[in-house]
């Protein structure tokens with residue numbers, strides 16, 4: 017897909033298009049930024065723009081044989097290299113370095129896209145220093161990573177780094193609205209839950225999210241409005257004994273998002289600016305029943321619980337402690 021059809025990171029789009037027009041694209045590039053914001057798609061768009069037969073203002077046409085082959089991963093001069101298992105290995109990098117020495121076969125320039133470049137093993141990383149130092153003029157290497165500072169300094173210093181940002185809520189929302197058919201209310205909820213990541217938006221199952229949210233609202237209302245400790249203990253029992261660890265954490269994340277909405281309501285933010293803007297009545301009712309201090313206290317306790325889970329603390333013990341304190 018050409019730059020024009022990609023969403024977000026307009027500054028980088030502009031910068032790359034200008035570099036293509038002026039024929040001064042760096043031959044070693046690092047595309048750094050959070051996962052799911054389109055870094056790999058930008059790398060493909062750049063590969064298209066520099067190989068396109070009818071480029072326009074630094075962007076690809078999207079229709080010529082070069083553009084189509086790149087989009088379908090069938091262009092012999094454009095390769096994506098991903099970790100083989102846990103790591104990108106030295107054999108893969110030796111292969112790339114030797115391929116990069118050849119002239120392009122069907123396009124103008126060879127482009128090598130290294131996905132998850134922070135998974136380069138040390139010896140593999142060292143083996144590409146030379147090609148990054150003196151790349152043949154017809155080759156371009158793009159390292160794509162969410163952890164740029166895990167790359168060794170000698171690689172970073174040989175490349176130009178472009179930092180990608182999460183998408184703005186409205187950018188993500190309009191992308192989802194154009195590409196997927198859903199009620200507007202659900203599109204907005206999804207865009208806000210995904211916090212700027214297209215990748216995350218595509219992974220979220222809204223039906224499952226709403227089911228979790230329903231349970232979490234029940235818990236919060238049981239504590240804050242109805243003072244129903246039996247319901248609370250049942251919920252605690254269900255969550256800590258019945259759910260797999262990942263699901264358990266997802267429930268806590270859902271609870272956290274709800275409480276942050278209540279927190280923002282207490283600070284006077286309008287309901288339509290909240291993540292769960294589709295259930296204003298529940299949020300308002302809870303906000304009216306609890307103090308700001310209490311919400312802050314809950315948020316801190318849940319965050320502590322999530323941290324203790326990453327340390328593999330016994331989840332039943334941690335969970336019981338939290339619910340008792342609520």
Ligand SMILES: [Zn+2]
Nearest residue numbers: 068077080083
């Ligand atoms: Zn084209």
